[in-house]
Amino acid sequence: MxxxxxxxxxxxxxxxxxxxxxxxxxxxxxxxxxxxxxxxxxxxxxxxxxxxxxxxxxxxxxxxxxxxxxxxxxxxxxxxxxxxxxxxxxxxxxxxxxxxxxxxxxxxxxxxxxxxxxxxxxxxxxxxxxxxxxxxxxxxxxxxxxxxxxxxxxxLSSDEENTWTSDEEISNVNFLGKVKFDNVFFSYPSRSDVPVLNGLSFEATPGQTLALVGTSGCGKSTCMHLLQQFYKPTSGQILFDDQPIEHFDLQQLRHKIGVVNQEPVIINAQVLFSTTILKNIQYGQSNATFADIQEAVIAANAHNFIMSLPENCISHVFCPFQKYDTIVGERGAQLSGGERQRIAIARALVRKPILLLLDEASSALDNQSEQTVQQALENASKDRTTIIIAHRLSTVRHADKIIVIDKGMVIEEGNHETLMKRQSNYYNLVKSQAFEEPLETDDYQPQLSELTPDWPSLAILKLNRPEILLILIGAFTSIFNGGLEPASSILLSEIIGVG
Missing domain, CATH: 1.20.1560.10 (ABC transporter type 1, transmembrane domain)
Structure with a gap:
């Protein structure tokens, strides 16, 4: 049966x-x-x-x-x-x-x-x-x-990302911070027929601050992408401590690089999660102690504004630095642009990087915030190799070396004083910016309570009014379908009774 x-x-x-x-x-x-x-x-x-x-x-x-x-x-x-x-x-x-x-x-x-x-x-x-x-x-x-x-x-199955290294192994790797581009050519895969870098060559020595400047689309940001191994050069070599960059473990390499981008909401660079300031900074180095975090915050010129924040903590244990437990809100909604950027700088510094990449880190800020952030960036650049991409050339005056790029090639290099005396490409860029209007920004940041309206259940049900007929049909058929099993049981009992 x-x-x-x-x-x-x-x-x-x-x-x-x-x-x-x-x-x-x-x-x-x-x-x-x-x-x-x-x-x-x-x-x-x-x-x-x-x-x-x-x-x-x-x-x-x-x-x-x-x-x-x-x-x-x-x-x-x-x-x-x-x-x-x-x-x-x-x-x-x-x-x-x-x-x-x-x-x-x-x-x-x-x-x-x-x-x-x-x-x-x-x-x-x-x-x-x-x-x-x-x-x-x-x-x-x-x-x-x-x-x-x-x-x-x-x-996850990509061969390029399959090597993992523990924090202990990473901390024992000794990097000097020497970076060299040697005749690098590159085109993005989506536009392989458009060359971005055309034999680019330059060198940054350990502890040196090097600035890349030029018009939009000249290849500055592409250099940052290549250093982080998001792409590989079409030809030529990128050397890190006189070794091809491909010879380094990818996780080790990225762990020794700190990145600060223009927008504090860009993934893999300065994500501001809806959690505390402490956790945001700790994201840069998971095993960082509070002393390490405080050192990075002070270097990023962020300690004073953190200590002035209102009480808004999730910690239930008394701590003299309880303000670090302040909730920043979704994407840092509770903070101004300059404050978000300084926290992003602290997150980059907490891992104690040998190479610091600054991709127009202050160009989206107003003049007052820019001065504060610029001071933080100068503090961050001490005792480490720093490569800066800058739209505002006033922020790279003190760089040890300035590289002027055009159409993916180096057309001029030297420090600020030397390049200004030549009155060539860099001089023209500086003069063209002298007449730009100061950037004004709206530092008002809406509070989360303003962003989340109170929607009662009845109001939500009213939104379904156009589908009321379908809802009634579905409810009726559901009742009918639910009655099939009891009906089957009754019929079965009748059959057994007759038997």
Whole structure:
């Protein structure tokens, strides 16, 4: 009798395999549409003033709705197919029940089984099938997770990032901080026909401050990317302590490099997480002591403003430096631009880097904040090799060496005084900036309480008013579907009673 009941199981198994493949394809399309819509929403909220300034709300709304509509259509298609598949499975399941009772009735008539044996076998198989059926939702979740994690696994399996080194091993590696670009050519993979660096060559000696200047697109930031091994040169060599940079363990190399970028929200450089100031700085060196953190904060010219912050702590243990436990808010929303930048500098310094990369670290600030941050950057540059990219040439006057780059090549080098006397390319850049207006910024930062409105449940339900008919239909069919099992139990008891 068990074999008779399970005779239709291969059909369920076949439907399950087919549905898994169909759902996987539909889920990929739905997920991609939601990703694109989410990216648009993030871009709009991050640049909301620009969108309003250019009356771009309708355009951005249309872009967002386009991808949301694609996701909705894929969701409807997925739901319809799911309904057909689940209905087919239930049809086969109840068909196996009917087949079981028919065959059980035949066995009872032939006096091979009594009704107790038939019921016992039926429910034993039913419970087993039900237990196996409980795995179906998890199987769908696993398939969804595989789709969502596919790109992540591709990155994790990359051969270039597969070497890991403990903090103890990293701290024992001795770097001097000598950096050399030797006839480096480079083009970005997405535009391989457009050369960015054309035989670039320069050298920074240990402890030297070197500035890279030039017009936009000349290749300054590309040098930073190559030093961090985000890309590899098309030809030529980058030498670190007179050794090709490829010979170094990637984790060791990055651990000895501190990076401060223009925006404190750029990933891998100055992410300000919605946590405490202490945890943000500790992100630069997980095993840093509080003394190390305080030393980095003082060097970054951030200690005084931290100690002046209002009480807003998560620590329940009294500490003389409790202000370090102040919550910074999402993306540092509680702090001004200059304060965020100084915390980012402290995070770069806490790992005690041999090489410090400053990519226009103060160009997005107003004059007052720039002076404070510039002082912090000068403190940070002491006793370590520092490479600076600067838009405002006033910030590189004290650099030991200034490299002027144009079209990916070095066209001039020397210190500020020497280059100004030549009255050539660097001189023209400085003079062109002499007439620029001072940068004004809005240091007002909205508090999190202003960003999060109180939406009661009733207001959220009102937003679903256009779908009220579909909700009622779904509720009715759910009640009907929920009544199938009790109805089946009643019919089964009637059958047993008649028997």
């Amino acid at each position: 068990t074999l008779v009941i399970l005779s239709l199981a291969p059909l369920i198994w076949l439907i399950s395999i087919i549905s898994s493949k169909i759902f996987r394809k539909l889920f990929v399309q739905e997920l991609r549409a939601y990703e694109r819509a989410g990216t648009i929403a993030e871009e709009v909220f991050s640049n909301v003033r620009l969108v309003f300034a250019f009356n771009g709300t309708e355009h951005e709304q249309a872009r967002y709705e386009k991808h949301i509509d694609t996701a909705r259509k894929q969701g409807i298609k997925k739901g319809a197919i799911a309904g057909i598949i689940i209905g087919s499975m239930y049809f086969i399941l109840f068909g196996s029940h009917a087949l079981a009772f028919w065959y059980g009735n035949h066995l009872i008539k032939n006096e091979d089984y009594d009704i107790a044996n038939v019921i016992f076998v039926f429910f034993a198989v039913l419970v087993g099938i039900f237990a196996l059926g409980q795995s179906a939702p998890y199987r769908e979740s696993i398939n969804q997770a595989k789709v969502a994690a596919a790109s992540v696994w591709d990155i």
